[in-house]
Amino acid sequence: MRLYETNRLILRELDETFALTVLNYYQRNKDFLKEWEAEKPEDFFTLEYQSERLKKDIELTKSGHILKLWLFHKDDKDFARTIGCISFSNIVRSILQSCILGYKLDKDELNKGYITEALRKGIKIIFNEYQLHRIEAPIMLRNEASIRVVKKLGFENEGIAKKLLKVNGKWEDHMRWVLLNDEMQ
Numbered sequence: 424m425r426l427y428e429t430n431r432l433i434l435r436e437l438d439e440t441f442a443l444t445v446l447n448y449y450q451r452n453k454d455f456l457k458e459w460e461a462e463k464p465e466d467f468f469t470l471e472y473q474s475e476r477l478k479k480d481i482e483l484t485k486s487g488h489i490l491k492l493w494l495f496h497k498d499d500k501d502f503a504r505t506i507g508c509i510s511f512s513n514i515v516r517s518i519l520q521s522c523i524l525g526y527k528l529d530k531d532e533l534n535k536g537y538i539t540e541a542l543r544k545g546i547k548i549i550f551n552e553y554q555l556h557r558i559e560a561p562i563m564l565r566n567e568a569s570i571r572v573v574k575k576l577g578f579e580n581e582g583i584a585k586k587l588l589k590v591n592g593k594w595e596d597h598m599r600w601v602l603l604n605d606e607m608q
Contacts, residue, residue, distance in 0.1 A: 427492065427548065429540045433499070434492040434509070438481050441502070442474035445493070448505045448529065449473070455530040459566065462592050488514050490549060494528075494541050506532045509545045511558065520607070521557035522549060526569075539572055546576065550604040557604070561587055561597035573600045 426435040437445065449456070450468060466472045483489040491510040495502050507528035514522045528538050549555050560578060562569045578600040586594035 425490075425492070427544055428497065429544050431497055432537060432541055432544075433495045433497055433502075434541055434544060435495070435502070436481065436484060436491065437477055437493050437502075437505075439474040439477045441493070441505075442470050442477055444503065444505050445477065446470055446473045448507070452527075452530050456527060457591055459527075459563070459590065461589060483512075487516070488512070490514070490522075490545075490553065492541070492545060494537065505529075506537065507541075509538070509541050511545065511549045511553075511555075514553070514555065519557070520555050521559060522553075522555055524558050524560040526572075533568070539575055542572065542576055546602065550606065554607065555604060556607050558602045560600040560602075562600055563590065563595050563597055570598070570600075573602075576602065578602045 424436045424438065426433060428434070446468065453468070464472070480489065480491050484491065489510060489512045491508060491512075493505045493508045495505055507526065509524070509526045511522040511524060524542075526538055526542065546558065549558060558578075560569075560573050561584065562573065564583070579602075581599040581601050584597050584599055587597040588595055
């Protein structure tokens with residue numbers, strides 16, 4: 424399992440043995456995340472679902488399709504309470520060398536700089552270890568907090584994609600924020 428550190432956080436891959444930790448995160452943040460994510464299947468808030476999902480994440484990571492890192496406070500040595508995650512998904516190789524960025528944070532951890540800190544590390548990993556050229560972050564027009572985060576990290580707005588993703592049961596327009604790996608030839 425990959426594990427990385429920042430000043431205040433540990434970012435790590437999780438396998439199915441962490442299903443309860445992830446389930447607790449989603450239960451704590453169920454109402455908060457609903458506005459920003461796809462509708463969940465009926466069994467999403469079960470241990471079995473989260474266990475299977477974590478197994479699938481590990482398979483997708485091994486095959487090079489995603490990198491998903493869960494966030495923990497550095498003093499949480501037992502990794503008992505995750506505060507969110509960052510993910511680089513839909514990794515495409517060949518002439519694209521790109522991925523889609525996603526992230527989520529516990530409602531009680533907002534406005535502390537944790538996502539920005541985690542993403543700085545994640546971007547280094549995806550550019551240096553994965554050698555990707557482009558990271559795209561689709562963000563709903565009304566998600567001002569996420570827009571502030573990507574601006575801080577140097578992403579540029581490439582425009583609006585109409586009805587790009589179905590969020591909370593409704594097709595939503597998204598801004599396409601992009602960060603390029605200028606070190607890559």
